[in-house]
Amino acid sequence: MLSTMMDFPLTIQHLFRHGRRIYGKSEVVTWTGAEPRRVSYAQLAERAERLAAALKRLGVREGDRVGTLQWNNQEHFEAYLAVPCMGAVLHTLNLRLFPDQLAYIVNHGEDKVLIVDSSLIPLLVRVKDHLKTVEHFIVAGEGDASALGDGALRYEELIAAEAPGFAWPTLDERAAAAMCYTTGTTGDPKGVVYSHRSIFLHSFGVGHAAAVPLTEKDRVLPIVPMFHAMSWGLPYVGWSCGTGFVMPGPFLQAEPLAQMIAAEKVTYAAAVPTIWNDLLRFMDQNPTDLSSLTMITCGGAAVPRALIERFQEKTGVWITQGWGMTETSPIAALSWPPRGTPEEEQAEWRAKTGRVVAGVELRITGDDGGELPWDGQAVGEIEVRGPWVTASYHRNPAPERFHDGWLRTGDVGSVDPHGFIQISDRAKDVIKSGGEWISSVEVENKIMGHPHVIEAAVIGVPDPTWDERPLACVVLKDGAPRDAAALRAFLDGTVSPWWLPERWTFVPEIPRTSVGKFDKKVLRTRYANGELEIVTLEGSARE
Numbered sequence: 001m002l003s004t005m006m007d008f009p010l011t012i013q014h015l016f017r018h019g020r021r022i023y024g025k026s027e028v029v030t031w032t033g034a035e036p037r038r039v040s041y042a043q044l045a046e047r048a049e050r051l052a053a054a055l056k057r058l059g060v061r062e063g064d065r066v067g068t069l070q071w072n073n074q075e076h077f078e079a080y081l082a083v084p085c086m087g088a089v090l091h092t093l094n095l096r097l098f099p100d101q102l103a104y105i106v107n108h109g110e111d112k113v114l115i116v117d118s119s120l121i122p123l124l125v126r127v128k129d130h131l132k133t134v135e136h137f138i139v140a141g142e143g144d145a146s147a148l149g150d151g152a153l154r155y156e157e158l159i160a161a162e163a164p165g166f167a168w169p170t171l172d173e174r175a176a177a178a179m180c181y182t183t184g185t186t187g188d189p190k191g192v193v194y195s196h197r198s199i200f201l202h203s204f205g206v207g208h209a210a211a212v213p214l215t216e217k218d219r220v221l222p223i224v225p226m227f228h229a230m231s232w233g234l235p236y237v238g239w240s241c242g243t244g245f246v247m248p249g250p251f252l253q254a255e256p257l258a259q260m261i262a263a264e265k266v267t268y269a270a271a272v273p274t275i276w277n278d279l280l281r282f283m284d285q286n287p288t289d290l291s292s293l294t295m296i297t298c299g300g301a302a303v304p305r306a307l308i309e310r311f312q313e314k315t316g317v318w319i320t321q322g323w324g325m326t327e328t329s330p331i332a333a334l335s336w337p338p339r340g341t342p343e344e345e346q347a348e349w350r351a352k353t354g355r356v357v358a359g360v361e362l363r364i365t366g367d368d369g370g371e372l373p374w375d376g377q378a379v380g381e382i383e384v385r386g387p388w389v390t391a392s393y394h395r396n397p398a399p400e401r402f403h404d405g406w407l408r409t410g411d412v413g414s415v416d417p418h419g420f421i422q423i424s425d426r427a428k429d430v431i432k433s434g435g436e437w438i439s440s441v442e443v444e445n446k447i448m449g450h451p452h453v454i455e456a457a458v459i460g461v462p463d464p465t466w467d468e469r470p471l472a473c474v475v476l477k478d479g480a481p482r483d484a485a486a487l488r489a490f491l492d493g494t495v496s497p498w499w500l501p502e503r504w505t506f507v508p509e510i511p512r513t514s515v516g517k518f519d520k521k522v523l524r525t526r527y528a529n530g531e532l533e534i535v536t537l538e539g540s541a542r543e
Contacts, residue, residue, distance in 0.1 A: 009170075009171065009172065009173040009196070010173045010196060010197045010200035010201065011085075011171050011173050011177075011196040011197075011200065012081070012084045012085055012177055012196050012199055012200065012236065013085045013168055013171065013196075014200070015200065015203060015236055015239060015240045016045065016048070016081050016085050016239075018240055019041055019045070019239040019240055019242065020041055020042060020045035022242060023041050023216060023239075023241075023242030024040060024041050024042035024045075025040055025041070025042070026040065026041045026216065026242045026243065026244055027039070027040055027041070027244045027245070028040075028041070028044055028074055028077055028244070028245045028247065029244070029245065029246045029247065029264055030073045030074045030247045030249055031246065031247065031248050031249050031251050031256065031260050032249065033249075033251055033256065036263075036264075037074060039074055041239070041242070044074065044077060044078060044081075045081070046164045047078050047159055048078045048081040048082040048085070049082070049162075049164050049165060049166040050159035050160075050162040050163070050164060050166070051078050051079065051082040051083075051158075051159050051162075052082040052083075052085065052086040052166045052168075053159075053162035053163070053166045054158040054159055054161070054162050055082070055083070055086065055088065055113060056086065056166075057162070058113060058135075058136050058153075059112070059135070060086070060088050060112060060113055061087075061088070062086075062087030062088065062169065062171075062175075063087070063088070063089065063175075063176065064088045064089065064112045064113075065088070065089045065091045065109050065110055065111045065112055065179070066079065066083045066088050066089065066090060066091065066111065066112065066113045066114075066115065067091045067092075067093050067106055067109070067111035067113070067114040067115070067134075068090065068091070068092050068093060068114075068115045068116075068226075068227070069093045069095055069114060069115070069116040069117065069120050069123070069124060070095075070115060070116065070117045070120070070140065070226070070227075071095075071117055071119075071120075071225075071226075071247075071248075071249045071250050072222055072223075072225060072226045072231065072247045072248055072249060073117070073140075073247045073249050074247060075115070075117075075140040075141075075155060076226050076247075077226075077235060077245070077247065079115055080226070080235050080236070081239075083178075084177035084178055084196065084199075085168055085171075086166070086168065086169065087169050087171055087175065089176045089177065089178060089179055089193070090177065090178040090179070091105075091106075091109045091111055091178070091179050091180075092178070092179075092180055092226060092227040092228075092230070093105065093106065093114075093227055094181070094183060094225075094227045094228065094514050094515070095120055095123060095225075095227060096514035096515070097183070097189075097514050099123075099126045099127045100127075101188075101189060102123075102127050103127040103130040103131060104188060104189065105181045105189050105191070106127070106131050106133070106134065107130075107131065107132050107133065108181075108188075108189075108191060108394070108395065109179060109181070109191060109394070110133045111131075111133060111134055112133060112134065112135055112136075113134065113135065113136045113137075113138060114131075114134050114136070114137050114138070115138045115140060115155065116137060116138070116139055116140070116148075117139075117140050117141050118139050118140065118141030118142060118143025118144070118145060119141060119143055119250065121139070121143065121144070121145060121147055121148060122147070124137070124148065125147045125148065128148065136151070136153060137151065137152045137153065138152075138153045138154075138155050138158060139152050139153065139154055139155060140155040140156075141155075171196060172196075173195065173196045173197040173200070174195050174196070174197055175195060175196055176193045176194070176195060177194055177195055177196045177198075177199055178193075178194045178199065178230060179191055179192060179193045179194065179394060180192055180194075180227070180228075180229055180230060180326050181326070182325075182326045182327070183228075183326075183513050183514050183515050190393040190394070190396055190398065191393055191394030191395070191396070192326050192327050192390045192393065192394070193390075193394050194230070194329060194388075197387065198329060198387060198388040199230070199233075199236055199329070199388075201359060201387045201388055202233050202236075202329040202331065202359070202388040203233060203236040203237045203240055204240075205331070205357055205358060205359040205360075205388070206232075206233045206234075206237045206331045206357075207237045207240065207241055208357070208358065210334075210336065210357070210358070211331065211334055211357050212234075212237060212268075212295075212297060212331075212334070214237060214238055214241045214243045214268065215241055215242070215243070216241060216242035216243065217267070218238075218241075218243045218244065218267045218268050219243070219244040219245070219246055219264060219265055219266050219267050219268070219292075220234060220238050220243050220244065220245050220246065220266070220267075220268050220269070220270075221246045221248065221257070221260060221261065221264075221266040221268070221269040221270075222234045222235070222238075222245070222247070222248075222269075222270055223248055223252065223257065223269060223270060223271035223275055224270050224271055224272065224299075224300070225515075228300075228326075228515045229324070229325070229326045229329070229330035230329065230330075231270075232270055232297070232299070232322070232324075232330055232331060233329060233330070233331060234270060243268075244264075246260055246264045246266055248260060252275070253278070254275075254278040254279045254281065254282035255282060255286070257275070257279060258279065258282060258283070258286070258288045258289075258290070261289075261290050261292065261293060262288070262289040262290070262292075265292040266292055266293060267292055267293060267294050267295065268293070268294065268295045268296070268297075269293065269296050269297075270296070270297040270298070270299075270322075271296075271298065272298065272299065272300035272301060272515070272516040272517075273298055273300070273301055273302075273303050273304070273307055274301075274455075274512075274516055276296070276298060276307060276311055276319065277307060277454065277455070280307075280310055280311060280314060281454075283314055290315045290317070293315060293317045294317065295317070295320065296311070296317055296318075296319045296320065297319075297320050297321075297322050297334070298319045298320070298321055298322065299321060299322035299323060299324070299330075300515060300516050300517060301516065301517045301518060302353070302423065302441045302444070302445060303319060303321040303350075303351065304351070304444070304445045304448040304449065305347050305348070305350075305351035305445060305449065306445070306448050306449035306450075307319070307448070308321075308347045308350050308351055309347045312346075312347070318346055318347075318350060319350060320334055320335055320336060320350060321334070321335040321350055321351065321352070321353065321354055322334050322335070322354060323353045323354040323421065323423070325409060327389060327390045327407055327409075328360065328384060328386075328388065328389050328390075328407070329388040329389070331357060332354070332356065332357065332360045332362070332384055332389075333353060333354030333355055333356045333357060333360070333362075333421050334354045334355060334357060335349060335350045335351070335352050335353065335354040335355065335420075336349075336355060337349035337350060338355075338418060349420070351445070352420050352421065352422050353413065353420075353421040353422055353423045354420070354421055355418065355419050355420045355421070356415075356419045356421065359386050359387060359388065360384055360385075360386040360388075360389065361384065361385050361386055362382060362383070362384050362415065362419075362421070363382075363383050363384075363406065364378065364379070364380035364381065364382055364383070364413070364414065364415055365380045365381050365383055365403070366378075366380045367380075369403065374415040374416060374417050374419070375414075375416070375417065376414055376415070376416035376417070376420075376422070377414060378414055379412060379413060379414050379424060379437070380412065380413075380414075381408060381409070381410070381411070381412055381427060382409045382411045382412070382413055382415075382421065382423070383403055383406035383407060383408055383409065384406065384407050384409060385405060385406045385407060389407050390407065391405075391407075410426055410427045410428065411423045411425075411426060411427070412424055412425050412426070412427050412430055413425075423441060424437075424439035424441055424442060425439050425440050425441050429441075429459070429460075429520055430460075431458070431459075431460035431468050431469070431470050432460070432467060432468055433460075433463070433466045433467065433468050433469055433470070433498070434465075434466040434467065434498075436498070438460075438470055438498075438499050439499075440457075440458040440459065440460070440470065440520075442495060442499075443458045443470060443472070443491070443495055443499055443501070444456045444457060444458050446491055446494045446495055447472060447474065447487060447490075447491065449490075449494075450487060450490050452476055452477055452480035452481070453474055453475070453476060453477070453480075453487070454475040454476065454477055455474075455475040455509075455510050456472060456473065456474045456475070456510075457472075457473045457510045457518045457520060457523060458470050458471065458472050458473070458501065459471050459473065459520050459523050459524050459527070461503065461524070461527055469501070469502060469503065470499065470501040470503070471501060471503040471504070471505065471523075471527060471532075471534070472484075472487070472501040472503070472504045472505070473505050473506075473507050473510065473523055473532070474487065474504065474505070474506050474507070475506075475507060475508065475509055475510060476506060482506045482535075484504035484535040484537060485537060487504065488500055488501065488504070488537060502536055502537050503534050503535070503536055503537075504534070504535045504536075504537070505527075505532040505533055505534050505535065506533075506535075507532070510523075511523065
């Protein structure tokens with residue numbers, strides 16, 4: 001028996017029409033460092049129509065890829081709506097990639113047109129001659145575009161030449177709408193292609209009251225880049241809810257972010273832990289008004305409990321940790337504490353990786369591939385599946401990443417009976433010492449609870465007795481003593497005794513990937529090359 005319901009296509013076009021018609025007066029603000037640029041939903045929607053018409057005139061057809069090398073700004077938002085709604089595929093390009101990686105993903109994705117912010121032209125020039133499929137460069141902004149040659153087109157001139165009222169084509173909800181490439185630290189980036197259906201469902205799943213409950217009353221500051229896993233889905237979630245947007249552009253330092261929050265009365269913001277750490281340090285020295293904030297999502301890397309507690313003490317706002325991947329669109333779990341949690345236990349729950357959200361199914365598997373129980377004790381690889389989880393990669397099936405229809409995340413952890421995940425490590429970063437596992441993530445989080453520590457990363461290094469032992473790489477606050485013994489004493493009693501590192505090194509910063517995650521591969525290479533100054537404490541914690 002079939003239902004009587006309409007076969008209504010789940011496409012971004014529906015989100016576009018809804019936001020425009022119902023919330024036409026909602027506002028998108030782009031921070032410029034001077035007078036912010038403001039545009040209503042209705043105005044932005046009309047400009048998106050003009051952009052679609054201009055792209056069609058340039059020869060962009062359904063299925064063609066349109067790359068964007070842009071900051072979080074109004075023009076990028078217009079592309080988020082125009083490109084998929086006209087049936088083309090939005091390909092967001094990571095502006096922090098090395099030039100050879102950037103050229104690789106443009107060529108692998110076969111981008112036909114690139115929309116580039118004028119401030120990023122120097123980056124594009126470094127790879128321009130290696131791009132095999134790009135036919136047109138469209139420059140947004142008023143900067144000098146001469147380095148791209150006479151064929152570079154001006155964004156504002158293109159859309160000004162078009163009339164509003166673009167005739168959107170009828171689309172299949174399974175058609176490609178957007179694509180992002182993973183930013184792993186090994187191998188070539190892999191392309192993940194999102195469908196209209198997956199983005200539509202992800203938007204409703206993330207906008208759920210148990211996930212990121214946005215409304216027309218909110219003003220969102222998406223600090224997470226629009227090139228990183230579709231800005232965690234916030235452009236589409238917020239647009240469908242009529243949420244006001246404050247787009248930070250290239251102004252991602254603590255001082256301008258604090259100014260944006262105060263001036264625009266931001267209620268919700270999303271960013272990686274580094275951003276909130278930097279903002280806390282800025283607040284230590286500068287009066288800062290964050291009173292409008294009511295909700296923060298933090299992800300992209302494990303969020304230390306110490307950061308959650310310090311931010312709440314400073315602002316009164318609890319950070320909610322999120323977990324996901326480019327492959328999961330990306331939201332898969334959020335760390336909202338369970339009903340009835342006392343205030344003094346909030347940080348404990350929020351420091352967990354997250355509770356799996358509706359729309360994502362999750363399991364953990366052991367070394368033999370068998371499913372492990374949700375008892376909070378059993379540890380295995382986390383696998384997921386669902387309508388917004390990828391089943392393959394673009395032009396790369398990568399069968400090793402999938403298991404009986406489930407995506408292998410590469411994260412190792414446990415799940416409790418209520419669906420709360422606790423990731424203990426990436427599979428490639430787990431430290432095996434004398435046949436026993438050590439969670440580098442847990443040791444890092446405990447070290448970062450020390451008041452003198454800004455950041456810490458823990459890696460496994462060779463040991464003649466135990467095969468591997470942990471090396472703690474620590475970034476200290478200015479003026480703090482380099483006292484490895486004191487830090488180890490601080491850890492004592494917070495983790496298993498044999499997890500305590502004997503080897504310590506103090507570094508000015510932790511190397512990061514292009515999306516802000518700790519790049520432990522770089523640290524391991526530096527250690528192997530003898531580039532780190534190691535402090536070795538007397539005795540072994542395993543003895």
